[in-house]
Amino acid sequence: MTIAACYLSAEGVVLGADSTSSMFVAGRGGQLGSQHQYNFAQKVFEFGPRGSTVGVALWGLGSLGDTSHRTLIARMADEAAGQGLGSLEQASQQAASMFWDAYTAAFQQEISRAKELAAKGEGSTPDEGEELALWRQNLSGGFCLGGRWGTSRRPTAFEVLFDPLKTACDVTELSLGNAYFWGCPNLIDRLTRGMDLPMFSRILDSGKWTGTSEELFDLLEEGALGQPYDLPLREAIDWIYASIYTTIKAMKFSHLAPVCGGPIEIAVISSDRPFRWVRHKRLGEAIAAHQTQEWSP
């Protein structure tokens, strides 16, 4: 799982993510396997060679079969540069299309199975319902492309979402002055609004709420935290870092599995400068972390 985030400000785009990759490692010869959390995965990338004005943050799947996100993003950037696209929106549409092709090729059988189960609708058994939920959880996700395109000075960002029940990725432009969270966003919802969407739905579905959903929402709004509009760039960096850090620590200090963690990576593309890392782990970071643990008093 991931906590990925984007803040689109008038000064630039901030992209961030944690570094944990959850992987089930199967045992051999009938032994049980176990879930592992590897804390040095990369989820924020520069889109294209150094000096690029676009970055990507991603969440959901760890890879597309034998194709890594790193490879696919490099191919997307090559293709976008080769075709001479005119805007970040066009580049996002093209990236979405390339992602969808790789995704459906890598998970052809699983996607077919999810669609087959969904088609049963009300007629599905509880086990089939569980299986569908499993496929949707494991095969959904997305990525966010943010930055500037060509000679444009205007920062923009696009969200690309995939789901096994769709027929293509959804591409949506993000709004200026807002922060966006993906992957495991419930904790941010609770922090800023006092409740997450699943809890809101559970109250409505409980049959014990006699008001309308709007009335429940009005109550929530009374306790929600107001937000500033369009933060200065360095404050936006702080907001993104703090929100990812908060999610990681909420998991660490609760009954939740540490499915978000590791170094927090943050990148910025400002209106006057290309892609820059604010925080980025070195290639030897896992070794360095081990040595710190080993040698510190």
Add this chain to the structure above:
Amino acid sequence: MTREEAKERFRRITEPEWVRKMKEHYAKTGTYRPKDLRRLLGDPATRVEVGADRSMPRYLSCH
């Protein structure tokens, strides 16, 4: 329930049944059930958007 009773009830919040079942499942299989993941962490196919109230004045910052 009075305000004081509610305060006391908040203080005594215990682990609900579904969390116990979730932990049991995790202990047995090393994985979480999808419905628990969605309930606790969120839907990977949706986003949470946090922004200002656009009906309020927004050009009030100054250097």
